[in-house]
Amino acid sequence: MMNSIHLDTLGGISGDMFAAAFLDQKPQLMIGIREAVGKLKLGEGILIETKPHSDGILNGTRFVVQDATSESPFHTPWKVIRDRIQSAGLEQGICENALGIFSLLAEAEAEVHGIERDEVIFHEVGAVDSMIDVLAAAVILDAHPSFEWFLGSLPLGRGEVQTAHGKLPLPAPAVVELLKGFDFHDDGETGERVTPTGAAIIGFLAETRGLSQKPEKGKKTLLATGLGFGSRKLKTKSNLLRVLLFGTSETVPEEDQVSVLRFDVDDQTPEDLAEALEHLRNSDGVLDVVQWPVYGKKGRIAFSVQILVRTEASESVIEKIFVETTTLGVRYREESRKILERSEVEVEGSRVKLAQRPSGVTAKMEMDDLKEVQGNENRTELRNKIEKIALKGGEENQGQ
Numbered sequence: 001m002m003n004s005i006h007l008d009t010l011g012g013i014s015g016d017m018f019a020a021a022f023l024d025q026k027p028q029l030m031i032g033i034r035e036a037v038g039k040l041k042l043g044e045g046i047l048i049e050t051k052p053h054s055d056g057i058l059n060g061t062r063f064v065v066q067d068a069t070s071e072s073p074f075h076t077p078w079k080v081i082r083d084r085i086q087s088a089g090l091e092q093g094i095c096e097n098a099l100g101i102f103s104l105l106a107e108a109e110a111e112v113h114g115i116e117r118d119e120v121i122f123h124e125v126g127a128v129d130s131m132i133d134v135l136a137a138a139v140i141l142d143a144h145p146s147f148e149w150f151l152g153s154l155p156l157g158r159g160e161v162q163t164a165h166g167k168l169p170l171p172a173p174a175v176v177e178l179l180k181g182f183d184f185h186d187d188g189e190t191g192e193r194v195t196p197t198g199a200a201i202i203g204f205l206a207e208t209r210g211l212s213q214k215p216e217k218g219k220k221t222l223l224a225t226g227l228g229f230g231s232r233k234l235k236t237k238s239n240l241l242r243v244l245l246f247g248t249s250e251t252v253p254e255e256d257q258v259s260v261l262r263f264d265v266d267d268q269t270p271e272d273l274a275e276a277l278e279h280l281r282n283s284d285g286v287l288d289v290v291q292w293p294v295y296g297k298k299g300r301i302a303f304s305v306q307i308l309v310r311t312e313a314s315e316s317v318i319e320k321i322f323v324e325t326t327t328l329g330v331r332y333r334e335e336s337r338k339i340l341e342r343s344e345v346e347v348e349g350s351r352v353k354l355a356q357r358p359s360g361v362t363a364k365m366e367m368d369d370l371k372e373v374q375g376n377e378n379r380t381e382l383r384n385k386i387e388k389i390a391l392k393g394g395e396e397n398q399g400q
Contacts, residue, residue: 004148004220004246007202011230011239012155012193015133016063018201021228021243022140023050024061027389028347032094032139033132039088040135042128043067053229058238060227063136065129078106078120081131090138093145097138100208105200108177130197137201141209149211151202153183157193175199183213189234220246253338258287259314260335263327264294266302273303276324283320285313345390352390363387 007013023029027050034048047066052059085098103117110117122130157170170192171179178199194202205211224245232239265273273291281289288308296302305325309317311334318330341356351366365383 003146004150004216005144006150006152006216006244006246008152008242008244009154009194010237010242011234012157012195013198013202013241014195014230015130015137015197015201016065017228017230017241018198019133019136019140019228020050020061020063021226021241023063023226024228025224025226025243025245025392026143027392028345029140029143031346032143033136036088036090036094036135036139037132039090040084040131041088042131046128046132048132055229055233055238055240058227058240060229060240062229062231063133065132067128076122076127076131078102078109078122079118081122091142093142094135094138097141097204098135101134101137101197101200101204104178104203104207105174105196108174108196108200111177112173133197134200137197141205147209148216149205149209150216151182151205151211151213153185153213154179154202155189155193156184156186158186158188158190161192171199172196178203187237189236191232191234216246223247253340255336255338257311257334258337259309259311260333261307261309261314261318261321262305262331263321263325263329264296264302264304265325265327266296266300268303268326270303273325277305279324280307280317280320283313283317285310286317347386347389350386352386354390361391363390365390 011017019033030048030050037046037048045067047064049064051062051064053062054060081102082099085095085102088095090098105122106117106120109120109122113120159170160167161170161172171184171194172192174196175194178196179194179202182202202211222244226243226245228241228243230239230241268276277289277291280286286307286309289305291303291305294302294304305327307317307321314332318332321327321330343354345352345354350369353364353366355362355364365386370379370383
């Protein structure tokens, strides 16, 4: 089970690098990101996608936002961004994360320029791509609510950066304000290494999730990693943010109590019994329904039925058995069972069941969704592709 995340800022950190690193490991997070961006109604002509990227040394992912509607820089007041996020109808956790990140940015800008927070006007950070970067980070953080977060030393960067206020020294003043107290190092590379959006994400994690730069204690197992590339090319190293996801590889099945209901039917037609069992299968508290043919008295073929049901629902299900079938009696008992942790994710519109087995995560695409595939696409290849994507992010249900 996953329980901690380490951010390795080899090339630095920006909003798009943060999104890319997690999407490299969990591509299904893009579903929630696109849904959240759609609710913000930033305009038509916005394309959000991930692209495989290699710098000739390492392979990872880039998070790319294209805005065909804008040709000039944005100058967006903090109050406008705040009101837009609050009225977008976002899920509560995503809304709180996005507001929290932007609020820290506004506080830093207000401090740097000596103005009130509500007077802040975002320039580069007010652009559509930066707003989407923040929203993507908000979705990612909402998907990891119970994790411990760790961070290595941050690269300092050298030189100047061109902004709407002219050229500013690096790290940018807002970054300096946001990351007071954090450890930095100079690796000799020039240019911006930590952007204001990246700094605000770090600051928000420190404020709300206890992000620490202290070494992680205790034994942990590395379960997954993701590499998110930035747009620049560095001279001596890869310009990427690496996400390392740690936890324990040990899978411990949960234990609970269920009721097992058994009965036999020898005087109900197969068609009628099939309909009755479908009704029972859809009853509250029913976990599973199975049947098999048996030989009853006088050599007659009958059907034996077993229903697995949550204990608190057994009485109501027994009552429904007497209504739906012709049986005159139901045998029942309580049993203990061990069950593997499981979850369901959606990949490209298809549901996939994930199970945490001792040997690792397994995935199975919902057969009903596979039946609905139209055209000449090979169903076996499609299933393998969908399940492979789901497996790559198979630990997402952990810690939620």
